[in-house]
Amino acid sequence: MTNHFDEQNLLDHWQQVNHQVMEACTNAKGRENGGVDLLAVSKTKPAEMIAFLAKQGQRDFGENYLQEALEKIKALQKRAEATHIVWHYIGHIQRNKTRDIAENFDWVQTVERDIIAKRLHNQRPDDLAPLNVLIQVNIDNEDSKSGCLPEALPELVATIMEYERLQLRGLMIIPAQADTDAFARTKQLFDDIKKVHPELRAWDTLSMGMSGDMTAAIAHGATMVRVGSAIFGARN
Numbered sequence: 481m482t483n484h485f486d487e488q489n490l491l492d493h494w495q496q497v498n499h500q501v502m503e504a505c506t507n508a509k510g511r512e513n514g515g516v517d518l519l520a521v522s523k524t525k526p527a528e529m530i531a532f533l534a535k536q537g538q539r540d541f542g543e544n545y546l547q548e549a550l551e552k553i554k555a556l557q558k559r560a561e562a563t564h565i566v567w568h569y570i571g572h573i574q575r576n577k578t579r580d581i582a583e584n585f586d587w588v589q590t591v592e593r594d595i596i597a598k599r600l601h602n603q604r605p606d607d608l609a610p611l612n613v614l615i616q617v618n619i620d621n622e623d624s625k626s627g628c629l630p631e632a633l634p635e636l637v638a639t640i641m642e643y644e645r646l647q648l649r650g651l652m653i654i655p656a657q658a659d660t661d662a663f664a665r666t667k668q669l670f671d672d673i674k675k676v677h678p679e680l681r682a683w684d685t686l687s688m689g690m691s692g693d694m695t696a697a698i699a700h701g702a703t704m705v706r707v708g709s710a711i712f713g714a715r716n
Contacts, residue, residue, distance in 0.1 A: 518707060573591070578599035589652040617633060619655055650685035663688055
């Protein structure tokens with residue numbers, strides 16, 4: 481993993497993506513300009529690139545690989561420009577990794593079953609704020625993808641609501657490429673849960689859309705888009 485990168489090139493790409501997000505908000509019916517958070521997916525990219533973007537004002541960074549992420553979090557802990565970083569875990573969660581995730585991340589976007597939620601809750605340190613959690617939904621029922629099936633979602637929502645060290649914030653999906661309707665179906669699920677559970681006051685996040693489809697995702701209600709290659713370039 482090299483630390484050498486073209487700062488101007490990275491800045492240009494990041495600004496371009498921010499512009500695309502704002503433009504998509506403007507074009508989407510009823511969307512407030514700036515109502516969508518940009519999650520910079522920094523997996524395989526060096527801590528120096530993260531520090532540089534953090535200095536420009538990028539706040540949210542997403543990591544898929546736990547060991548790599550822990551090294552970056554540790555490396556950036558004492559960097560002044562990186563103190564405001566919000567770390568999101570967006571990889572598949574194995575049971576033996578929950579403690580490290582619970583102790584080091586601000587958000588987890590890939591909770592799909594109760595055993596993982598329970599472990600994250602039990603292992604979240606008392607001195608930290610509740611861990612922000614999104615439920616990953618397997619919206620297309622794909623065998624190759626992780627996620628809670630839509631029909632199992634109400635039960636998982638009700639269970640996670642009982643865990644005081646977790647703050648349930650919303651849903652996350654990685655739809656099949658050919659599924660043009662996935663964003664609308666996920667938004668419907670999101671709205672249905674809000675109606676059933678008005679007591680979920682922090683139910684505010686719909687993480688969907690990546691480099692190739694974020695405009696469509698925003699048009700259908702995404703509040704967070706996960707963008708990697710369009711910002712950082714091709715993965716190493």
